[in-house]
Amino acid sequence: MPATARIAVVFYSATGNLAAMAEALGRGAEEAGAEVRLRIVPELAPPQAIAANPKWQAFVDEARYETATLDDLEWANGIALGSPTRFGLPSGQLKEFLDTTGGLWFRGLLADKVGTAFTSASTGHGGLESTILAMNNVLYHWGSLVLPLGYGERHLMKESGNPYGGSFVSRSGAAPDDVALEACRLQGVRLAKFARAVATAVEA
Numbered sequence: 001m002p003a004t005a006r007i008a009v010v011f012y013s014a015t016g017n018l019a020a021m022a023e024a025l026g027r028g029a030e031e032a033g034a035e036v037r038l039r040i041v042p043e044l045a046p047p048q049a050i051a052a053n054p055k056w057q058a059f060v061d062e063a064r065y066e067t068a069t070l071d072d073l074e075w076a077n078g079i080a081l082g083s084p085t086r087f088g089l090p091s092g093q094l095k096e097f098l099d100t101t102g103g104l105w106f107r108g109l110l111a112d113k114v115g116t117a118f119t120s121a122s123t124g125h126g127g128l129e130s131t132i133l134a135m136n137n138v139l140y141h142w143g144s145l146v147l148p149l150g151y152g153e154r155h156l157m158k159e160s161g162n163p164y165g166g167s168f169v170s171r172s173g174a175a176p177d178d179v180a181l182e183a184c185r186l187q188g189v190r191l192a193k194f195a196r197a198v199a200t201a202v203e204a
């Protein structure tokens with residue numbers, strides 16, 4: 001009997017771009033029959049830093065996502081990690097959460113899952129791939145199977161064009177466009193499909 005795909009979309013977002021992408025990815029996974037938990041990691045920046053950026057403050061005030069917990073990672077058989085690029089790396093907020101997974105890792109509870117990553121940067125050469133690859137490093141250590149977005153769908157070959165994972169170039173503060181959101185949706189469909197297949201094999 002095939003397993004159910006259980007997808008945790010764990011992300012950080014300061015000004016909403018990653019949140020919109022996480023929602024699109026979660027939608028794709030749901031369309032593919034998965035149970036989905038959309039979870040934001042805790043904000044760690046000081047209130048003064050947040051208040052200095054009206055978009056950041058508005059997101060913190062208005063965002064209504066449940067906070068990521070270790071139980072979400074243990075529950076999932078497919079995990080999507082999302083973070084904006086921060087100097088070519090994932091945000092400290094996401095990293096801080098990932099650094100609390102040592103106990104689960106030690107007990108082997110993060111192995112044999114399928115993992116994938118998505119990001120946004122303000123410029124095309126500003127570190128999209130390096131940020132995704134850095135998130136993927138964590139998946140390797142967990143013993144997860146790293147799932148790239150690839151070029152399997154025509155949309156990915158012709159439009160979004162990043163086989164590493166869903167990506168958006170935000171330039172002067174733009175919100176994710178339909179091309180980026182569709183890439184994330186397709187990443188969610190793909191994650192659900194492979195999480196189900198791997199979980200079915202692992203549980204057999």
Ligand SMILES: Cc1cc2nc3c(=O)[nH]c(=O)nc-3n(C[C@H](O)[C@H](O)[C@H](O)COP(=O)(O)O)c2cc1C
Nearest residue numbers: 013014015016017018084085087088121122123126
């Ligand atoms: C401290 C900081 C560092 C950043 N570093 C980069 C970077 O290295 N390259 C880049 O292109 N954009 C960089 N950005 C821009 C963000 O990655 C980009 O605006 C992203 O779309 C924000 O996503 P969010 O709305 O989910 O927070 C940086 C932004 C901040 C605040």
